[in-house]
Amino acid sequence: MSTTLQALGLSKSYNDVLIVDHVDFSAEAGRITVIVGPNGAGKTTLFNCLSGVEPIDAGVVLHRGDDVTGWSPDALSRRGLARTFQRSSVFPTLTVSDNLRVAAENHGRRGILRGVVGMRDPGRRRAVRTVRTVLAELGLSAIADVRAAVLPSGTLRLVELGRALCGQPDTLLLDEPASGLDDAETEEFHQLLHRLAARELAVVMVEHDLELVDETADVVYVMDAGRVVAVGPPGDVLGRSDVQARLFGHLIDRPLDQAP
Amino acid sequence: MLTLELALAGLGIGSIAALAGLGLLVTYRLTGVFNLAFGAIAMAAAYLLWQAVRVWHWPLALAAVVDVLVICPIFGVLLERFVFRPLQRRAAAPAEKLVASLGVFVVLLGGAVLVWGAQARLDAPSLVPYRQLPLPGGVQLPLSTVVDLAVIIVVGIGLALGQRTRLGLRVRAVVEQRELAELQGLDANRVAALGWAIGSMLAGVAGVLMAPTLRLQPYGLTLVMLETMAVVVVAQLTSPVRAIAAGLMVGVIQAELARVHLGGYSGALFDALTANLFVVALLVALLIVRRLNETGGDDAGTTARLTTRGELASARGWWLVPALTLAAPLMFNAQDRRVALAVPALAIVLVSIVVVSGYSGQISLGQAGFAGLGALIAARLAAGTMPGFGRIPGVAVLVMVPLLMVPIGLLLGWPAIRRRGLFLALTTFAFSVAVSRFVFDQPSVTSGLTVHPPDAFGSDNNFYVLELLCLAAAFLVVRNLHNGRVGRALIAVRDDESGALACGVDVRRLKLLVFAASAALAALGGALLAMGSRAFDTGAFDPTRGLIWFAAVVVFGIDSAPGAVIGAGVLVALDAGLPQGSSILVIGLCALLLGRMPGGLLHSMHRLFDHTVRRIAPGIVPDVRQRPTRAVQLTPAGRAMVGQLRRRAAGGQGVTP
CATH class of the missing domain: 1.10.3470 (ABC transporter involved in vitamin B12 uptake, BtuC)
Structure with a gap:
């Protein structure tokens, strides 16, 4: 088993408030790593730092052993680090298959000028094949030619995941991928995650539904106030009383069905 | 070396830029629209005053009150109702609002040329009598500059205080998150109309005060718009203090530099830079300022x-x-x-x-x-x-x-x-x-x-x-x-x-x-x-x-x-x-x-045509709204989704989710 993505001593602050506080993190190929924690714990910011969306203040990010600290998000994506967003970032004017195709075509960056003068993209066939495979895998083939603007949000989640897969990543960062899915969809979605992990992908996700975390996760990171407060298999970590206090202490003031 | 005389002259130019800039800033904060027509509204107000006083022979005070306090706000309300409300309603992009304000600008400019002609009028009525106030040291300060400065201070203080009131808070809520504000029970339309009324009233004030100093000429106010932009950008669309300081400073520097004369090609370049110091300021500000504090959500770009x-x-x-x-x-x-x-x-x-x-x-x-x-x-x-x-x-x-x-x-x-x-x-x-x-x-x-x-x-x-x-x-x-x-x-x-x-x-x-x-x-x-x-x-x-x-x-x-x-x-x-x-x-x-x-x-014409044809002769024209979908074996998730889509379509919902 190999580590695909690793962060050491990662820190990020806004206006002198530490949002991510010396976090050590690693994602293993073939494993599902889940980050849990109350709102404001810094989970999304950690994702943003790992994927290059936000510059980090201190620490190192390693991808397949290479130092990629400070790399731009597009460069990281081409290296095999794919992510999805908490708020859908699907391209509304493109069809579902074109959405995927953007990602399938851009892990080779050359050929922009070639396109301007009207030459065919040499990777075209491979991109089309990748898109078709991913569409079939996610059950999206029937709506391949539908514009994303008209799709319901649960479907958009799948489109976004498909887009991430089209870059042929070795690491997937999924920010609350199951929000907006109904129970059946969620169940299917988690089976899909297991299939992906079985393909030696490192799957990292932020998830709030602890029951599902318990079922699917191989490793759980518990974050609170910017720090990683516990790491380990879900059975060990989620049962700990200090972890429960951190997770439920914040949620207990509100009815659970309204908790995000 | 600075001279007081030139500095005071510069203060005159600077106070005009600061006044207009402040007005534009307030309008932006009140309405969320960067009003390219600000200068044009100012121009129209100045022309109206001229028309009332010089042609209809109204008393100056009455004409000014009617112009600035009645006509300008009404114009602002009309703008909100008929131009910007439909845009807000469908959450239009800032580019669209920018273009709409450009439309206002163009229409006002064209209208003014049509009604009053393109030539400059030198007899713009002045609200402030021409007087020079003697200052110690033998220099004199025009009364109009003093009035401009006073108005600037009043508007600045009004803005600072207004933001803290209940109404100010409501205005901000509507500008930043209109839908949320409406869900909270705010009548966003009225708040927006108020913003537009105040914004165009300020434009009127600026126009009426500026006209005697600048020439009353339709195109002349495009120029003011440019200078105003520099001021607003330095203020990052937020800080009234910085807007005022920037306007006054650039004005004074420009006046001081006008004294310096260099020869040759570099001299010509220097003169060009000096004469267009507000443009230079705009460029420099745009390159230095890291971000503008724009209103609205993430999709604003x-x-x-x-x-x-x-x-x-x-x-x-x-x-x-x-x-x-x-x-x-x-x-x-x-x-x-x-x-x-x-x-x-x-x-x-x-x-x-x-x-x-x-x-x-x-x-x-x-x-x-x-x-x-x-x-x-x-x-x-x-x-x-x-x-x-x-x-x-x-x-x-x-x-x-x-x-x-x-x-x-x-x-x-x-x-x-x-x-x-x-x-x-x-x-x-x-x-x-x-x-x-x-x-x-x-x-x-x-x-x-x-x-x-x-x-x-x-x-x-x-x-x-x-x-x-x-x-x-x-x-x-x-x-x-x-x-x-x-x-x-x-x-x-x-x-x-x-x-x-x-x-x-x-x-x-x-x-x-x-x-x-x-x-x-x-x-x-x-x-x-x-x-x-x-x-x-x-x-x-x-x-x-x-x-x-x-x-x-x-x-x-x-x-x-x-x-x-x-x-x-x-x-x-x-x-x-x-x-x-x-x-x-x-x-x-x-x-x-x-x-x-x-x-x-x-x-829009295409859509209208499409709609009409399909009404009159359904089946003759292919429905361009639907693209053919391939027949494929569906997985259960796919079937569920197609079903969902069909239900949505059958529910007669629009194309946007």
Whole structure:
């Protein structure tokens, strides 16, 4: 088993408030790593730092052993680090298959000028094949030619995941991928995650539904106030009383069905 | 060395800039619209006062009160109700609001010229009697400056205090998150109307106070708009204190520098810089300021909402319309054909805006700068006076011009990498202003230039064919930028920049590419425009031209290249058939109606046509709304989704989720 993505001593602050506080993190190929924690714990910011969306203040990010600290998000994506967003970032004017195709075509960056003068993209066939495979895998083939603007949000989640897969990543960062899915969809979605992990992908996700975390996760990171407060298999970590206090202490003031 | 006298004179200019800037800032904060028409409303208010006092012989005080406190606010309320409310209702992009305010600007300007004429009036009634206040040290301060400063302070304090009141809070809520504010039970329409009333009242105050000092002349206020922009940008659209300080400081520095005289070429440059110090300030501020505190949500940056979002597939044979537009002049008589020479050239310029703003979502108001530079370079290359180049013969000029323009386009693309929305719009506009002031207005650069079509294409007919060939080449590039891999990636950048980055799209490189391509196209169009009219007319490439072109492209469909061709045809035809300037008025009126025709004029007509035909004769025309879907084996998830979609469609919901 190999580590695909690793962060050491990662820190990020806004206006002198530490949002991510010396976090050590690693994602293993073939494993599902889940980050849990109350709102404001810094989970999304950690994702943003790992994927290059936000510059980090201190620490190192390693991808397949290479130092990629400070790399731009597009460069990281081409290296095999794919992510999805908490708020859908699907391209509304493109069809579902074109959405995927953007990602399938851009892990080779050359050929922009070639396109301007009207030459065919040499990777075209491979991109089309990748898109078709991913569409079939996610059950999206029937709506391949539908514009994303008209799709319901649960479907958009799948489109976004498909887009991430089209870059042929070795690491997937999924920010609350199951929000907006109904129970059946969620169940299917988690089976899909297991299939992906079985393909030696490192799957990292932020998830709030602890029951599902318990079922699917191989490793759980518990974050609170910017720090990683516990790491380990879900059975060990989620049962700990200090972890429960951190997770439920914040949620207990509100009815659970309204908790995000 | 500073002198007090000059400093006080500078204070006069500075206080006007600060006053106008403060007004624009307040309007922006109150309405969330960067009101390009601010100067025009000020101008109209000043003219109304003149009309009332000098023509109708009303008492000055009464006229001023009616003008500023009654007519201006009512005008603001009308603007909100009929122009900006429909835009707000469908959460229009800032680009659309910008264009709508441009429409107001154009209509007011055109109206003022029509009613009062373009000549300057020297007898603008002054609310403040002309008096010089003696200060210690023998210098004198005009009373009007004192009044200007007093008004500035009052407005500044009012703004600072107003933000803390309940009403101020409501206004902010409506500007920042209109829907949420409405859900909280706020009557957003009334709050917005109030914002517009106050905003245009401030414009009226500024106009009435400025008119005696500046000349009362319709176009003169475009100038004030520019100076005002510098002030507002320094303030990052937020800080009234910084706006006031910036206005006063630039005014004083300008007055002090006017004393310094240098000889030679550097002297001419220095004089140009001094005379346009507000433009310099605008440029410097735009480059230094890291962000503007724009109102509204995250989606504020793109022009994606301006587009049709691919709602209707284009009808078969649609391209025949622009093709016929272009072919018709070949059968015109000589005189009409000479007029029509402008059509393909203008079409190339408009298409350059489609590329940068429609396809990739980057607002560019600076295309007039590129087009003008293209014309200039073409003239100089043909004459052999371009530094570093010999005399370039004939058609080769038309190949060289776009190529030489690429680095300049890259230069403007660079700041565009990090800037979006209004910030980018202002940056590109400032570029065009700088080019106009520091290049086109310099006699040493542009005097004595002649332009004419390449020798082999001297006759109008041949030149028209040459233009068509250039347009065809331009369309090839445009097609490659819209289709295939590059086209998809550009749309991805337009629709969602962070999503595009996550897909591995090299957004930086694409933006540079699209600005370079757009600059090259605009330059080619500009060169052809100048060749067709056989003159290098700097007025044809004035920054306000760029604004009008942008508005025209938005009106004719920002992501439609055929629309740009039709737009060029309509513009040229209107100008040829009707009194000068009427095309601008038409574009302005259409821009005002944008709220009611999302996706532009042609798209709205198309939709109307489509709708009517399907009403009258269902089944005869294919439903362009539905694209055929392939028959595939569905997985359970796929079936569930298709079912969901069907239910949505059956529920009769609109196309937006």
